[in-house]
Amino acid sequence: MVSRINLEGRENPLCAAAQHVCEWWTLLILHDAFDGYTRFDQFQENLGISSSMLTTRLKALVADGLLERRPYQTNPVRHEYVLTDLGQSLWPVIVALTAWGNSRLAPEERSMVLVDATTGEEVDPIVVDASTCRRLDDSDAYVYAAGPAASDAMRARYDRKIGSSA
Known part of the structure; x- marks a missing residue:
């Protein structure tokens, strides 16, 4: 589970997620893991990353529970790095x-x-609301609201009325 963090008095699940994946080497390592890379030398060769940087990023991904x-x-003794369920969820x-x-x-x-694994046809991924299947690409149609664990500041x-134009 991604932790809730408080940065300078701000609680924000976006910050919590960003602390785990927003370093660009991390995204590239995860992408390679999704492509089936598991071994240190595979990551290093494919990414052209220094061994010290790769070691640091892999340790962080393991500590964060994204890789095992x-x-x-x-x-x-040699190790491989495999996506965990949490890593797969990315x-x-x-x-x-x-x-x-x-x-x-x-x-x-x-x-x-991105292509369909069966047909090879290119696909155009979109993000949708799971309950309505409505596209989420219209930032005016959706707003954030305070969740159950929100602080008074959050x-x-x-504190706005859903359905108002304000």
């Missing part, structure tokens, strides 16, 4: 970020696209 470090060889975030990046490029400029920030 497992031995795959005993002599000498798949839609990686897809959404990639789709956003691709949407700013002409089709011929895209170096990577409640004051989001």
Whole structure:
């Protein structure tokens, strides 16, 4: 579970999520893990990242519960890094970020696209509300509201009437 953090008096689940994945090497490592990379040398070779930076990021991903470090060889001891359920749950975030990046490029400029694994047809991912299947790309149609664990400050920030134009 992602922790709730308080930064300088601000509670915000976006901050809690960002502390785990917003370093750009982290996103690239996670992307490689989704592509099936598990071993240190695979990550290093594919990303061109220094061994010290990769070691630091992998330790953080393991500490955050996004990757699990497992031995795959005993002599000498070697480990692989496998996505946990929590790490797997970031798949839609990686897809959404990639789709956003691709949407700013002409089709011929895209170096990577998402395709249906069965048909090979390119897909255009969108984010929708699970209960209504309405697209969430209209930022005026949806607003944040204070949740059950919100502080008084958070409640004051989001104290507005749903359905009003204010």
